[in-house]
Amino acid sequence: MPEVLKKPASFYDRFERKVGKDKLNTHYCPGCGHGRVHKLVAEAMDKLGIADKTILISPVGCSVFAYYYFDCGNIQAAHGRAPAVATGASRSNPGSILISYQGDGDLAAIGGNEVIQAANRGESMTIIFVNNAIYGMTGGQMAPTTLIGQKTATTPYGRSVENEGKPIRMAELISQLEGPVFVERVAVTDFKNINKAKKAIYKALKSQHDGKGFSFVEILAPCPTSNRMKPLECLKWVEENMIPYYPIKNFKDETETRPARRSDKPQLSTVEEYFDALNLADVSTKGQADKDFVKNFSEQRVRIAGFGGQGVLVAGVTLGVLAMEEGLEVTWLPSYGPEMRGGTANCHVILSGRKVGSPLVTNPNVLIAMNGPSLDEFEPVIEKDSVVIVNSSLIDRKVKRTDVKAIYVPVTEIATSVGLTAAANMVALGVYLGYTKVIAPEKLFKTIEKYLKKKNLIDKNIEAVKKGIEFISK
Ligand SMILES: Cc1ncc(C[n+]2csc(CCOP(=O)(O)OP(=O)(O)O)c2C)c(N)n1
Structure with missing residues (x-):
């Protein structure tokens, strides 16, 4: 059967960009x-039926603007x-x-660095690397792959070894790593080379489709505009100048021998690792959700911030676990700031009745500030009507904003009074829940009992929560 050449189905019918x-x-x-x-990419997608x-x-x-063309x-x-x-998209969509x-x-x-690290991890993706030896979009500046002697906007006298070093051969570099399964360099110059390119792109995608992981195809391509050449002249230039320096070659092909890398199951290991590292037991089941409670829940976008050792991350996880038990949607994102330079260790926690789109809490409506730098950092960005819990044991200033509700609590002193200074985080949680009542504060006792791995500390942590509730109810 002769092959009918037509527009690949993996392209849109119309290109809305144009x-x-x-x-x-x-x-x-x-x-x-x-x-x-x-x-060539769209044809390979068609052939594999993967769009x-x-x-x-x-x-x-x-x-x-590639997204204007590919119907995927x-x-x-x-x-x-x-x-x-691609790493994030691949891992979250096995x-x-x-x-x-x-x-x-x-x-x-x-x-x-991004590509080297992804290649080294053998991430499940195919890199289509279009090497035209110049920055096309911005008007022709030198790229790491610009040839010696090549004139560009930033090398007007031609690239020199002394000034800019030699052009980087990326396919060779990537193929030295153990992660990649398939690495090949091709060119889209004449029919013969285009055919080779077509095969390489197909093979690279098929290898990923077969679960083998990382594949990389470098494609030498013309950029007539930035090189100030006519299209045919530039094709010739690629053939005569680029190909001799960047040989067309397969550098690595383990598609037959490499076992499939990932199963289709979601990768939960990192979540479990977090729980382990934080000394909390795994949460495998949600409690019985009260549908009305979930539906009417007013979203809490919480930032808990302090210095390392104040338990801000654990406070976030504990709150998240409690909310999960109540059937809410929860995200928790740790953020390790440059503490030595005045930054804070903090976490973003979202409790919601609906699915959470992004775990980032840029503008919190709840702030628990455990030390001065945290209040300084987040006060300007909290939303109007936010609840701000200030650890007055360590912060001696007042909240400047007049459109938020500030609550001053000596959480560190209260925690010390129950015999566990490290439980200041739990005092703060007690205050937060005791004040907002978004979840009945007493429910936190069960969560601590159930999930805190250090069993000998359960009593003191619960006592700390109680003290927080007591403080705010007064
Ligand atoms: C962070 C950042 N730095 C710089 C730029 C400017 N910029 C836009 S495209 C580009 C280079 C593109 O060159 P290349 O990757 O070779 O692609 P081509 O346009 O040749 O296909 C640069 C430097 C930017 N958009 N963002």
């Missing part, structure tokens, strides 16, 4: 290599961060196919 009534053209310049590479489970990460660069899941990442975004599509400025310059 103005004009047909919307059939791309935004790329005449002779640009990206169009050819897009087509529905593919997530393509567009970079910053000329291919920033799309995310646009910050400059150079596509492999990190079984999906990740394509990190990147230019040479994006991948080899600003994102150099």
Whole structure:
């Protein structure tokens, strides 16, 4: 059967980016290599039937608009961060196919470390690395892959070894790591090379589809505009100048021998590790949810902040576990600030009746400030009408904002009075729940009993919560 050449089904019918009534053209310049590479990627997606489970990460660069062309899941990442975004997308969507599509400025310059770390971890993704030896989008500055002698906006006399070092051969570098399964360099110059490129892209995606992990295809491509050449002239330039320095070659192919890397099961290990590290037992079941309680719950976006050792992270987890027991949706995100430079250790906790989109609490409506720097840092960003619990044992100033509810509690002293200074975090939780009553504060006793691994400290922690509730009820 002859192969019918047509627009791949993994492309949209119309390209909305391009103005004009047909919307059939791309935004790329005449002779640009990206169009050819897009087509090869879409054809491989068609052949494998993976468009529905593919997530393509567009970079910053000329291919920033890749999401206008590929009819699959799309995310646009910050400059150079596509492999990190792909890591998150891959881990949270096991079984999906990740394509990190990147230019040479994006991948080899600003994102150099991202790609090396992702490759080293053997992350489940395929990198499509379009090497056109120049920054196309920004008007032709030098890239790490710019050739010696090549004139660019930032190397007007030509790149020199003395000034800029030699061009980096990324495929060779990546293939030295043990993580990657398949690494190949191809070019989209003539039919023969395009055919090789087509096979390599297909193989790289198939290997990921088979669960083998990380694959990398470097594609030498023309950028006539930035090189100030005509399209055919630039193709010739790639053939005569780039290919001799960047040999077209397979550097690694373990697609047959490498066992599949991940199962389709969600990876829960990190959550368990967090619980272990925080000395809390695992939470495997949710309590019986009271549907009305969940539906009417007013979302709590909490920031608990202090210095290391004050138990701010544990306080966040404990609160989260309690809320999970009540059937709420919960996120908890630790943030380790530059304490030695005045930063704080803190955590973001969201308790909600609905699914939580992002775990970041940029503008909290509850702040528990355990030390001065925490109040200084977060007071300006809390929302109007927020509840602010101030550890007055260590913070001697008052809250300046007049549109929030400030509660001053000597939490450290109260904790010391029950014989466990480290339970200041629990005093604070007692105050918070005792004041807001978003969840009945007494329910925290059970949570502590059930999940605190250090059994000998349960009584004192419960006592600390009680003292907090007592303080606020007075
Ligand atoms: C953080 C950040 N730094 C710099 C830029 C400017 N910038 C946009 S695209 C680009 C380089 C793109 O070159 P390349 O990755 O080779 O892709 P091409 O455009 O050639 O396809 C740069 C430096 C940016 N957008 N963001």
